[in-house]
Amino acid sequence: MTITKPDRRLAKIVAVALGAALLLTRGTGWEPLKTAAAQTTTAATSTNLETLEVRPSFFVIAGGGANVGVQVGEDGVVVVDTGTAADAQAILAAIKRISPKPIRYIIDTGPDADHIGGNQTLAKAGERVLSGGGGRNANSMLPIVGVENMMRHLTRLPADALPNETFHYPRKSMYLNGEAIEVLSQPDAHTDSDAFVFFRRSDVVVAGDILDTRQFPVIDVARGGSIQGEIAALNRLVELAVPSVPIVSREAGTIVVPGHGHLCDQYDVIEYRDMVTIIRDRVRELIKAGRSLAEVKAAQPAKGYVGRYGGPGGGETTDRFIEAVYQGLVKEKA
Ligand SMILES: [Zn+2]
Numbered sequence: 001m002t003i004t005k006p007d008r009r010l011a012k013i014v015a016v017a018l019g020a021a022l023l024l025t026r027g028t029g030w031e032p033l034k035t036a037a038a039q040t041t042t043a044a045t046s047t048n049l050e051t052l053e054v055r056p057s058f059f060v061i062a063g064g065g066a067n068v069g070v071q072v073g074e075d076g077v078v079v080v081d082t083g084t085a086a087d088a089q090a091i092l093a094a095i096k097r098i099s100p101k102p103i104r105y106i107i108d109t110g111p112d113a114d115h116i117g118g119n120q121t122l123a124k125a126g127e128r129v130l131s132g133g134g135g136r137n138a139n140s141m142l143p144i145v146g147v148e149n150m151m152r153h154l155t156r157l158p159a160d161a162l163p164n165e166t167f168h169y170p171r172k173s174m175y176l177n178g179e180a181i182e183v184l185s186q187p188d189a190h191t192d193s194d195a196f197v198f199f200r201r202s203d204v205v206v207a208g209d210i211l212d213t214r215q216f217p218v219i220d221v222a223r224g225g226s227i228q229g230e231i232a233a234l235n236r237l238v239e240l241a242v243p244s245v246p247i248v249s250r251e252a253g254t255i256v257v258p259g260h261g262h263l264c265d266q267y268d269v270i271e272y273r274d275m276v277t278i279i280r281d282r283v284r285e286l287i288k289a290g291r292s293l294a295e296v297k298a299a300q301p302a303k304g305y306v307g308r309y310g311g312p313g314g315g316e317t318t319d320r321f322i323e324a325v326y327q328g329l330v331k332e333k334a
Pocket of ligand 1: 114115209
């Protein structure tokens, strides 16, 4: 059932080998490892889902839209992000293969369909923890946690697919399976309703779409995303993660699970944060010099990163990113 050893390096290598649905390896130094790693992965499901054991109590299911985080233990299963609706049954089956215990909690990192699409199916399959404390939520629905603003973007979903434990404050916490779990709101980053989920003992952060190693971050200005919030969130992520020092050769340290793409360590997040910050600074200089959006684009402020983060063909991903940065900075100036 378990595909990989809970080994940091191996987890990363296998993540890299997970195929087109998971990531783009173009231009990274990991490509030569792909073949060897592919031999260590087995047991793909019919929908190309892959399960990675990243810690003894923490798994990532990749290949079904967003990366799905699965924490397991005595209390049951906590799921972070639920993939697409189309993959919900396959993701449920993959969770059952990891643990026979019931799903107890669902946590959404944001409002995108490929992160919440399985909410309804997974919630129906789950069982509430009996709190015995007579708390609120006396109904029998499985708790689905998310930042309150999410609700504004999900008006067309059925009630049982929606978050029912929303919060508007910076941190919501719980303690399950022997560890503290913190849901950390990140204002106005990818959207206005993103959150990181930090498993403190497993030392894993599920970062959602604020971190997407396949491409430039998607900053959804129409839904409240901003370059300022994106960089603030990436800085927060750098602070949450601890690198493998002083014993670098262990390749241990905090594991950061991006919304899409390969598993990261703190250095990967720093690199990504620096890339976003450098491009933001370049666009800011151009705006200061009085350039229009068209002129900013023509000046290619993402130069040097397009090959790695520009996404598949056409320059659309880069254009969208530069537009979002430009809009955010013009707003800031005004
Ligand atoms: Zn996503």
